[in-house]
Amino acid sequence: MDPSTHVPQEKVNILLVDDQPAKLLTYEVILGELGENLVKANSANEALEQLLRHEIAIVLIDVCMPDLDGFELAAMIREHPRFRRTAIIFVSAILMSDLDRLRGYELGAVDYLPVPFAPELLRAKVRVFADLYRKTRQLEMLNSELERRVENRTAELAQTNAELEQRVEDRTRERESALAQVHEMQKMESLGQLTGGVAHDFNNLLMVILGNLQLLRKRLPDEPRFTRLIDGAMQGAERGATLTKRMLAFARRQELKPETIDVMRLVVGIEELLRRTLGPTIQISLDSYHDLPSIRVDPNQLELAILNLALNARDAMPLGGRLGIAAERKSARNGPGGLAPGDYVCMTVTDSGTGMDEATLRRATEPFFTTKGAGKGTGLGLSMVDGLAAQSDGAMRISSRVGVGTTIELWLPVSERTAAETPVSAASVPGSGRCYRILVVDDDLLIGAATAAMLEDLGHTVVEATSGARALDILRLGTKVDLVITDQAMPNMTGTELAWLIRQDWPHLPIVLATGYGDLPNSEDPGLPRLSKPYRQEELAATIAAVFDANRAGSDGNVISLEAMRRA
Numbered sequence: 001m002d003p004s005t006h007v008p009q010e011k012v013n014i015l016l017v018d019d020q021p022a023k024l025l026t027y028e029v030i031l032g033e034l035g036e037n038l039v040k041a042n043s044a045n046e047a048l049e050q051l052l053r054h055e056i057a058i059v060l061i062d063v064c065m066p067d068l069d070g071f072e073l074a075a076m077i078r079e080h081p082r083f084r085r086t087a088i089i090f091v092s093a094i095l096m097s098d099l100d101r102l103r104g105y106e107l108g109a110v111d112y113l114p115v116p117f118a119p120e121l122l123r124a125k126v127r128v129f130a131d132l133y134r135k136t137r138q139l140e141m142l143n144s145e146l147e148r149r150v151e152n153r154t155a156e157l158a159q160t161n162a163e164l165e166q167r168v169e170d171r172t173r174e175r176e177s178a179l180a181q182v183h184e185m186q187k188m189e190s191l192g193q194l195t196g197g198v199a200h201d202f203n204n205l206l207m208v209i210l211g212n213l214q215l216l217r218k219r220l221p222d223e224p225r226f227t228r229l230i231d232g233a234m235q236g237a238e239r240g241a242t243l244t245k246r247m248l249a250f251a252r253r254q255e256l257k258p259e260t261i262d263v264m265r266l267v268v269g270i271e272e273l274l275r276r277t278l279g280p281t282i283q284i285s286l287d288s289y290h291d292l293p294s295i296r297v298d299p300n301q302l303e304l305a306i307l308n309l310a311l312n313a314r315d316a317m318p319l320g321g322r323l324g325i326a327a328e329r330k331s332a333r334n335g336p337g338g339l340a341p342g343d344y345v346c347m348t349v350t351d352s353g354t355g356m357d358e359a360t361l362r363r364a365t366e367p368f369f370t371t372k373g374a375g376k377g378t379g380l381g382l383s384m385v386d387g388l389a390a391q392s393d394g395a396m397r398i399s400s401r402v403g404v405g406t407t408i409e410l411w412l413p414v415s416e417r418t419a420a421e422t423p424v425s426a427a428s429v430p431g432s433g434r435c436y437r438i439l440v441v442d443d444d445l446l447i448g449a450a451t452a453a454m455l456e457d458l459g460h461t462v463v464e465a466t467s468g469a470r471a472l473d474i475l476r477l478g479t480k481v482d483l484v485i486t487d488q489a490m491p492n493m494t495g496t497e498l499a500w501l502i503r504q505d506w507p508h509l510p511i512v513l514a515t516g517y518g519d520l521p522n523s524e525d526p527g528l529p530r531l532s533k534p535y536r537q538e539e540l541a542a543t544i545a546a547v548f549d550a551n552r553a554g555s556d557g558n559v560i561s562l563e564a565m566r567r568a
Contacts, residue, residue: 012057012130013037017047019065027060030119034127044068056086057133058126063092074107087129091115204447207534209237211450214537215457258296260417263327263345270303274310281320292327295345296415297392305385309349309408316353324350335411336395347410356400364398435459436482441471443490454537468493472501488515499528510547
């Protein structure tokens with residue numbers, strides 16, 4: 001790239017120094033053809049003034065001058081830092097020896113011309129040094145421009161590097177946050193599986209305890225002291241059953257019985273219960289928008305969830321306060337993350353209690369986490385509510401401020417159906433008195449024995465099997481049975497696998513699945529009626545009656561839906 005395209009050709013200043021005006025005029029005529037600026041000085045002092053006043057490229061000095069000769073002037077010029085690289089040409093008609101030339105060169109001269117000289121020679125020499133000065137200036141300017149560009153680019157690179165480091169830091173922070181969330185989800189999933197397993201085993205134990213206590217109560221003499229002891233034991237077992245339901249709700253493995261309901265009608269229905277439970281120091285307010293759509297959820301579990309939230313609010317307001325329950329229709333885009341697109345009914349439960357700090361808020365839905373102190377809470381209330389919302393295709397969101405209060409939002413999807421005007425009553429135990437032969441399949445001998453005892457007390461004949469394979473052998477031997485009640489979680493063959501095999505050879509044999517889980521493994525649901533563990537004798541009788549009533553009403557053989565069983 002040609003530097004001249006960037007730096008314009010400027011005239012350079014040439015200083016002519018001689019005490020004789022005639023010589024100055026001669027130099028001016030000779031060098032005038034170069035087109036440069038010619039500056040004249042009649043003495044060394046005047047030359048120094050011109051040097052300080054102008055940017056001089058070349059100095060043409062006569063050696064022999066009064067006051068200060070050319071050598072002395074050259075020495076003074078070279079002593080100044082500004083002029084150490086200025087080109088000096090000596091001109092002399094007297095001092096022309098080799099020693100004179102050597103002295104001139106020692107003082108920094110670039111040339112030494114004897115007089116007379118050819119005008120072309122002087123012009124050629126001056127032109128060379130003028131071009132050299134000009135090129136040097138251009139290179140200096142280009143170097144300065146290059147340094148400026150390098151400085152600017154370095155600053156840009158530094159800024160880019162800083163932005164890149166910030167992005168890396170942000171991405172690293174996001175990755176660490178995502179990993180923390182994954183670890184938290186894995187921890188909660190593991191804890192949920194552990195909780196669900198413990199609750200299932202506990203349900204089996206409660207099944208045995210409740211069944212035997214119920215039968216024992218019927219056979220004991222009508223002695224108030226015995227009755228009181230039995231009732232106390234049964235109440236303790238019922239409390240244990242409630243605890244397992246909460247544990248299964250957290251694990252999202254409880255059995256839900258969803259119905260299409262009006263949210264505020266349900267809340268109004270338990271308002272009096274809430275007022276009695278919370279006491280007179282808590283002011284309760286209900287609020288909802290008009291034309292609120294129905295939702296599909298298990299009403300009993302929703303009532304329990306609202307009651308749990310109200311009790312938590314009461315504990316956060318030991319000196320009294322306000323509890324507000326409201327509902328409004330909202331879009332999923334305004335709700336918690338993970339909601340499917342669509343409309344939801346957002347229920348809010350707000351209190352004016354002590355509130356929660358960030359650390360407590362992060363752990364609020366962890367199972368068994370409580371701030372109420374030993375013996376004052378199970379730590380499963382919020383976990384159960386969160387599990388119910390998730391299992392109902394909704395979500396829960398908590399916001400809280402210390403000293404202000406807590407707001408809990410329950411987002412439940414809008415139902416396409418309309419809520420019934422009157423609630424459907426639960427099926428009662430029919431009084432037909434008909435007895436059946438029932439095959440009970442359970443790998444737990446205690447549960448099988450307890451179920452058989454309750455059935456026999458109802459007048460039925462019981463055949464017991466401790467595995468699915470044993471149950472099939474009994475049927476293949478020709479044993480006539482009217483109904484099969486099978487446990488779901490059994491080794492080698494589950495209840496649903498057993499039901500599928502029974503259907504192949506005995507398609508019209510009714511089957512009831514007894515389980516404490518709401519969701520079957522691998523989302524496998526054969527459409528069987530369910531019996532939720534732990535069940536009492538009246539629930540067992542009601543389920544049996546519902547199955548045979550549905551059959552008599554014309555249901556399709558063994559495929560009896562849970563909805564049909566409830567209607568029966």
